[in-house]
Amino acid sequence: MRREAGKVYLIGAGPGDPELVTLKAVRALGHADVVLIDDLVDRAVLVHAPRARVVPVGKRGGCKSTPQRFIEKLIVRLARRGQVVARVKGGDPFVFGRGGEEVLALAAAGIECSVVPGITAGVGVPAAFGIPVTHRDIARGVTFVTAHARDGAGPDWAALARTGTTLVIYMGMQHINAIAAALSAAGLAAMPAAVIERGTTVDERSVVDCVGGIAEAARAAGLGSPALIVIGEVVRMARSSERAQPLRRQA
């Protein structure tokens, strides 16, 4: 007979600001014996896991990082020892967070897993920046994509342009020239575009331009990863919203 298995919480920590975690995440962290935390998550959230051992499992595009398979094996091993494991990811675990892969690995191992959703960057970052991604009359909806899938191919930018939805591109900075060129070719060269680096954090930096100029504007401003690229008429609204938030500048 094997020992009773532990439990895993797969937790989304939100877009950056540590105050944007949910009460459910706070409760799950309070139960944790061990926290596996991604690089991009603010360590301030660990205040909610006072009795947990902390294991950083760095993952960031292009840099040295912990392989996904290793992380999955580690979670399974810890849970089999009877530990309560909090696996903390930036944003939402299921929006470009590879949470689905971890859920499958846990299911295959017969380990109980609860998913705690978080605010994905594609919603929270534009919102805090004053961009209503689905503003009535000027956006049909919103689409979240990454620049490249595992097969190396990019999305169908022409089809995306035709949807009339606001486009929010995650992990796109390495490919911003190609993205802007493809969307310009699809007729969106004059469409407003924003790059927001480390949105909702104290280190937030950004530029606003049109699709045709956004790559050069981001380069000139020295912006890099992690950042979101937001494309759509709704980007024009950033300023009116900023006017409504004098506190951010006075504070």
Next chain:
Amino acid sequence: MRREAGKVYLIGAGPGDPELVTLKAVRALGHADVVLIDDLVDRAVLVHAPRARVVPVGKRGGCKSTPQRFIEKLIVRLARRGQVVARVKGGDPFVFGRGGEEVLALAAAGIECSVVPGITAGVGVPAAFGIPVTHRDIARGVTFVTAHARDGAGPDWAALARTGTTLVIYMGMQHINAIAAALSAAGLAAMPAAVIERGTTVDERSVVDCVGGIAEAARAAGLGSPALIVIGEVVRMARSSERAQPLRRQA
């Protein structure tokens, strides 16, 4: 000289489960003199606003509701009296929440407004149901749309189908036959589809079928608004995740 103006917090309360509000929302509610709360938000969140007067401002598709302009005027009037106003919406204020319109009205009136993002239903409901909306290899990304815009026209379903993204349709139950027909005509008749009513709440109900059968399946199950329609290969994963969450059935 007019009195010093108050302040408005535009707060997203998340997809349904009252534990899915953020710490920032809790803090803002604690400052509130008055809370304007949408019909679909669980009253349990009001525990965080112990000293506030509560004004329900019902808004639900198709039913009797408070006109948007009236709500905007009420917020401005309360803020001008020096009140701290918490305007609480389901999901995220800027994802089909008309928060952009309220921000513009407040900016025009010169009133300070802070936006507190929330977990939008399109992320939180599939996640809690075990559907990773952007699972690697089987989804290019995710698109959130509504069935109809103010001009009465529907989205370009053929373009949406071509994007290869998971489609999450908000407020679509009144048009589910037309949506399923349009997506079937665009080649998605066999694509897995789910309808999730009141997701993340204790009243959650759902059906899973293919696009061609989802309208009849939802009708047979008696599902209605508020509900999300989720379309994509990722819907197949709901079950493996459910297997990983025995707690939900044992509890």
